[in-house]
Amino acid sequence: MSISEPEPSLPPSERVTPDELLHTRTGTEVSPEDMVLAAGRDLTPRNLEWARRKLEAEGPDSIEKMLP
Template sequence: MPTLQPDASRPSEDRVTPDDLLHTRTGTEVSPEDLVLVAGRDITPHNLEWARRKLAAEGPAAMEKLLP
């Protein structure tokens, strides 16, 4: 008797997020804290300073460069 469950070893096509939904442009300001978290780093004074410099140099596009 066939089961209704999809094969767990294969990724399901309906569970793949389309690329256009992965982008962060929301019309809001990107904060240094946001950038640190997206980079997978802990929020520390050193990492916040890194994020401030990166945002100053690249603007909000810095966020997009870190995401897929």
């Protein structure tokens, strides 16, 4: 294929990212450290306490709400 020729388009079903690849959970526990880092915060005692409270209140799926 020459540089001037565009690549052929893929069908829409092959261009869409499957839903299971859009989530962060891998079946493992979500730690307070995971929550702090996903929120883009520094690992400080205050932020870790915030993450512990958030995990207790909302559960481990709450990490999905913070990520794009």
